[in-house]
Amino acid sequence: MRRFRWFILLGCWGLWVHGNGAPSSPRTPVALPEAASGLAPSTGWWPIPGDYGVTSHFGDYRWDGRVHTGLDFSTNLRIGLPVRVWKAGAIVRLRVDRFGYGRALYVKHPDGFTTVYAHLDRFENERLRLEDYVRQVRRRTGRLFIGDVFLDDPIPVEAGQVIAYTGESGAGRPHLHFEIRDAQEVPLNPRDWGIVSPHDRQRPVVQGVGLVPARATTFIEGRPEALFLEPSPRRAVDVYPRPVTVTGPVELWVAVLVPSVRPAVRLPDRLEVRLDGQTLYVWRPRAVRFDERNRTGFVYHLGLPGPTTWVPVLRITDSARAPSGLVEQGVEGSLDLGPGLHQIRVIAENRLGERAEFHIPVRRANEGVSESKTAVTFRRPGVLFLGYPTAPGPSAEPVWIWTWQGAVLRAPAAYVRSMASADGLAEADWACPTPDECYRQWLWDEIPRVPSTLLTRYGPWYTLQVSDPGRAHEWRWDRFVWEAPPDGLWAPAVLTAIPVAEPTLPSGLVPWTRVYRLEPSGLPFRAPHRLTWQAPAEARSKPLGLFVFHPKRQRWLLAGTLPEAPLTTTLWHPVPVVVAEDRAPPRIQKDRTLTWDWDRWPLVRVFVEEVGLGLREDRIAFTWDGTPVTDPEQVYYDPDWEAVVFRPSEKPASGEHRATLYVEDWAGLSDRAEFRIYVRP
Secondary structure (H helix, E strand, O other): OHHHHHHHHHHHHHHHOOOOOOOOOOOOOEEOOOOOOOOOOOEEOOOOOOOOOEEEOOOOEOOOOOEOOOEEEEOOOOOOOEEEOOOOEEEEEEEEOOOOOOEEEEEEOOOOOEEEEEEEEEEOOOOOOHHHHHHHHHHHHOOOOOEEEEEEEEEEEOOOOEEEEEEOOOOOOOEEEEEEEOOOOOEEOHHHHOOOOOOOOOOOEEEEEEEEEOOOOOOEOOEOOOEEEOOOOOOOEEEOOOOEEEOOOEEEEEEEEEOOOOEOOEOOOEEEEEEOOEEEEEEOOOEOOHHHHHHHHHOEOOOOOOOOOOOOOEEOOOOOOOOOOOEEEOOOOOEOOOOEEEEEEEEEEOOOOOEEEEEEEEEEOOOOOOOOOOOOOOOOOOOOOOOOOOOOOOOOOOEEEEOOOEEEEEEEHHHHHHOOOOOOHHHOOOEEEEOOEEEEEEEHHHHHHOOHHHHHHHOOOEEEEEOOOOOOEEEEEOOEEEEEOOOOOOOOEEEEEEEEOOOOOOOOEEEOOOEEEEEOOOOOOOOOEEEEEOOOHHHOOOOEEEEEEEOOOOEEEEEEEOOOOOEEEEEOOOOEEEEEEEOOOOEEOOOOEEEEOOOOOOOEEEEEEOOOOOEOHHHOEEEEOOEEOOOOOOEEEEOOOOEEEEOOOOOOOOEEEEEEEEEEEOOOOEEEEEEEEEEOO
16 A cells, blocks of 8 residues: 555545636636747637636546647536637638537637637527538538538638537537647647636646666665655655665656646646756647657556546656657656666646756665575566465465566565475575565566466466567457557567456446456557457357446446457557446436526436446437427437436426436346426526
8 A cells, every 4th residue: 555655645635626616707818928839929818708727738648548639628517608719710610520529610810720619519600600500511411410511611700709609519528628729730738828727826746756666676675666755745845855775777657736726637837857967858748749649658657547537647767759749858768777876856847937846866776685586587567456465474375466567476585485385486586675575576478487376376367479569460368359450569568468356347247258457557559459359159149348447437438349249449558358248227317306407507417327338329218298309419318427418499398397218228228217307497
């Protein structure tokens, strides 16, 4: 628990600084400084009337390898706030999609850049007639979601003019997504253009710094395990009280945030890491190219969800391949310090120049860690995934621990010296940093030589050695097929599938395979890999799904389904996977008496819990006062809320109404409920 204490404590810090609060008054035009891209400075409008804060910032990490390309303005969960165009220009493009940006609007400006307004509820129609135009395209194409529509005649708009209304279309709950793109459609950081909430003025906080062994001979403070150091969040400058002793190369991670009163934290405007006074690493988000998505794993550690829900862990070492629009200066490989005392200085800075610093003295020792010698090279060990307690005494069972790119076996020194192990483990090379504790480490490509008694207990490990990442590779195990495309990896690697007991499946999902943790966790792929499970004949009549584990949301998500075998998904980095049968029926919320304030919410949501193959939208049946509602724009399923939405075109009569809802999932399981809904006057 010591290793994760800073995750927990500073996660609580992030919660403490939260608060919704009342919005500020509507903003008038704000003066904008010259942007980093060289575009001319100008005056712009705050996009919505009132400042509820920013829920997601430019450069924020998305778990599937993407980074956020704009700002998400909170609407305090309200729908229908007017959206003002930031600067004068012309509307050149509309988008109406079921997912992604949902309803979006694109404005081209005279300076050559474009602003994007997404997740809208509706376009402005009284003056611009945009909804009329959408209806014409729908009639012509016969499609409800018409995708991208480029206007033959761009519609001029003035700065501050209302062009749409906020909503929750596409992905996410009610908010406004705002982007600035240059002439090449490359998203730029809106903060460089002065679009900064007045509430976003807090000093950055360094949450912690992780030192991780990069070789088998690297011991940190006498142990072959990662060490996380926690500065005081209250101090602007903190110094670790004593030198940290390392015996070999290390990797370096940093978790840092800027707390915000409303409604979420973010990464700082600039992060610098110095070694002995020389700049080693600089994070400064300025631009994100859409075609550099596969480099995200060199910016963030994709295998770690971060100390809070919103902030990931920045990868300092091995960051040289990161996009230059996010990381101005990266580090090639691991950090191999010379003998003697060194100073690592972490500096986080906001746009106002306020800083938080954490100074760490590190001593590189050349002496051996013990009389025993390790005979293997151990690359990139990391956070422990699973461990078993070791009882004291010579007869105690060793501890088997999963790590990123290797395995650590820990046992009391008395056990090792006794040579009492029937499987020959005591005959291996051990490192004993203390008189009572010894360690033995393996590489992934050594896994087939793990003693048979351990393989019997914990299950077989499946490995694929990729020595030539330039050619395609195919790897099969337990009916899984992992296909790595040509140039699918940045460098040679050993891919591993490890059977594990966690994370556990929710009730109602029955596994057909073991849960496999695909390794190395946090390894970014150069191109997406394809993972397939080839279902046997007896499985093709079963409601099976291929599920992957979401590291940020900490839950299993559906990736593929039958009856069309095989089950397939694409991966941008290794994740836990399992194939399971859906025996969990959907569950409609238990509260069956609802009060509906139409003037505040022009819709009502009925929450449905579905952990399996998902709801069939063609099998949702809703009645209002005995009349079926079949219009897909009035009744639909919203996966972000996990709710069925009823949104009539007009306000229902005040008073009590009766409604029924029937839902069915792709496994053929169903639920039905009756509701009393009181509509306020």
